[in-house]
Amino acid sequence: MDKDQILSKFSTDPDRYYKVALFESEGFRRKSCTKCHRFFWTLDDGLSLCPDHIENSYSFIGDPPTNKRFDYTQAWKEVESFFVQNNHKSVGRYPVVCRWRDDLYFTIASIVDFQRVMGSKVVFEFPANPLIVPQTCLRFKDIENVGVTGRHFSSFCMIGQHSIPNSQGYWKDRCVDLDFKLLTDRFGINKQEIVFVEDVWAGGGSFGSSLEYFVRGLELGNAVFTEFQGDLTNYSILDQKIIDMGAGLERFAWVTMGTPTAYDCCFGPITKYMINKIGIDTDSNIISKYFMSIAKALSESDDISIVRKTAAKIAGLDETKQDKMISPLEGVYMIADHLRTLVFAISDGALPSNVGGGYNLRIYSEEHLQLWIDLAGILISMTSLTFT
Numbered sequence: 001m002d003k004d005q006i007l008s009k010f011s012t013d014p015d016r017y018y019k020v021a022l023f024e025s026e027g028f029r030r031k032s033c034t035k036c037h038r039f040f041w042t043l044d045d046g047l048s049l050c051p052d053h054i055e056n057s058y059s060f061i062g063d064p065p066t067n068k069r070f071d072y073t074q075a076w077k078e079v080e081s082f083f084v085q086n087n088h089k090s091v092g093r094y095p096v097v098c099r100w101r102d103d104l105y106f107t108i109a110s111i112v113d114f115q116r117v118m119g120s121k122v123v124f125e126f127p128a129n130p131l132i133v134p135q136t137c138l139r140f141k142d143i144e145n146v147g148v149t150g151r152h153f154s155s156f157c158m159i160g161q162h163s164i165p166n167s168q169g170y171w172k173d174r175c176v177d178l179d180f181k182l183l184t185d186r187f188g189i190n191k192q193e194i195v196f197v198e199d200v201w202a203g204g205g206s207f208g209s210s211l212e213y214f215v216r217g218l219e220l221g222n223a224v225f226t227e228f229q230g231d232l233t234n235y236s237i238l239d240q241k242i243i244d245m246g247a248g249l250e251r252f253a254w255v256t257m258g259t260p261t262a263y264d265c266c267f268g269p270i271t272k273y274m275i276n277k278i279g280i281d282t283d284s285n286i287i288s289k290y291f292m293s294i295a296k297a298l299s300e301s302d303d304i305s306i307v308r309k310t311a312a313k314i315a316g317l318d319e320t321k322q323d324k325m326i327s328p329l330e331g332v333y334m335i336a337d338h339l340r341t342l343v344f345a346i347s348d349g350a351l352p353s354n355v356g357g358g359y360n361l362r363i364y365s366e367e368h369l370q371l372w373i374d375l376a377g378i379l380i381s382m383t384s385l386t387f388t
């Protein structure tokens with residue numbers, strides 16, 4: 001299905017597809033980005049650019065938009081207690097090895113936990129409604145970005161907020177209301193800083209509108225309202241509509257900590273150990289400036305080698321300095337990420353092999369075996385979120 005076509009159809013009727021009760025009650029205004037024309041909702045009258053194109057993107061690095069600081073584990077505890085207080089059941093994560101789906105090796109999103117494939121149809125099995133789940137997801141698609149962009153991981157914790165609208169569950173209005181309150185009340189983010197961007201989601205024969213929410217250019221979550229089945233020429237409303245809100249826990253922690261990259265706040269002890277061991281020259285000002293520039297570079301190109309060059313140019317780093325300072329850091333971040341992915345996959349029963357998903361693991365484990373052994377103790381404490 002052509003996402004752009006669905007988006008342009010939905011955008012012609014924002015009241016039907018995007019305008020939630022919160023936008024009305026808080027006075028959000030709908031705007032079109034003066035650069036790329038995407039539609040977004042904001043309380044900031046002066047804002048004319050979408051989160052991809054704003055001037056102060058990633059300015060939370062070194063200057064978080066909240067006076068609260070939550071590390072990785074605390075960030076989850078905060079999210080969990082908020083949703084539990086609001087009548088959600090907190091469900092333990094599912095394995096990262098997706099044995100209940102023949103078409104997937106690994107769990108790639110929290111909603112996958114509850115999908116059961118019956119022939120050509122996907123049905124949902126929710127253990128509770130509504131619910132929240134800290135689902136570790138494995139994705140090998142953007143692998144060349146891992147360690148480089150400050151925000152890409154091969155494994156990450158997706159905060160899954162899921163609901164079926166019926167007597168217990170809810171639909172769009174309450175979903176966005178809760179996400180907004182989580183950011184403002186719990187994380188202490190000023191409401192002027194929160195921007196919702198109109199988007200759509202399509203897959204597995206169904207589709208719907210979605211609202212991505214951003215703070216200073218960083219996408220924190222995406223609330224998908226799966227509502228229709230079929231395609232644009234012939235579709236009907238699903239018997240069972242689904243709220244599929246997924247947010248990156250790493251990013252929630254990062255935005256409150258304001259470290260140069262999400263890796264620094266999520267892999268803290270691991271990256272510190274490696275940096276000390278290798279003895280990398282770290283000047284936090286230069287590094288912060290470089291990773292802020294990455295955001296701007298990413299808005300202009302998908303090609304990671306161009307992104308690196310552009311970021312260095314904006315941050316005023318010459319090639320020698322980038323090679324000496326940034327390249328080894330990228331290696332450290334990448335290793336920490338790959339190790340975590342292996343710990344999850346292997347502890348959930350996957351084995352490095354020559355085929356399918358096992359191949360990704362084999363490449364990872366051969367690359368980093370000795371380091372993995374050195375770091376075993378720290379790794380186990382780092383993943384305590386999973387094992388407890």
Ligand SMILES: [Zn+2]
Nearest residue numbers: 033036050053
């Ligand atoms: Zn834009």
